[in-house]
Amino acid sequence: EVQLLESGGGLVQPGGSLRLSCVASGFTFTDYAMNWVRQAPGKGLEWVSGFSGRGTNTYYADSVKGRVTISRDNSKNTLYLQMHSLRAEDTAIYYCAKDTGSGVGALGWYYFDSWGQGTLVTVSS
């Protein structure tokens, strides 16, 4: 059974930083791209960033480009999202989501078949 467990959320002041983690189990981690998807309170879903299964292909939504860095440690089956210069509009539940593609180049990015329970990030003074 696939399990994704996020952690690292919390309250942070505007301009602050935070690192989210997602520990994966139940599948071969390196076979799949991994993503972060967020949901602001009462709003819809927004893809934030993705990291390919093998190699180092990474992509970001325009709304976070330059302020966040996605990374993964395949030896620990863990995905990370380092966030800097946080703004009030970054307040959201951040979900870790397993891709059904491997993320090879610009292709191989598909839909999400497993999601974590989410971790809440609140940016407020």
Added chain:
Amino acid sequence: IQMTQSPSTLSASVGDRVTITCRASQSVSNWLAWYQQKPGKAPKLLIHKASSLPSGVPSRFSGSGSGTEFTLTISSLQPDDFATYYCQQYNSYSRTFGQGTKVEIK
């Protein structure tokens, strides 16, 4: 690619046939998924490749369409189906979602 769902809210009764529409701002071929989300829970995959049901998804759910227009149909609404539904295109690495359709009890 912008995804637009209609309606935003839908009121229906148990047993009703329900249809939700999703339109893409440009063709996404059949690279379209649907998710169901209940309050306080993560989204759950319902349909991929516009019309394919993953194992475990009830057959009352069906999807159709290609290019820029897609539909999600629930043939006979059940109490467990009251939730918010999102479409998502995966024609490119920059995946985008529709704004959601909330299915409420009439």
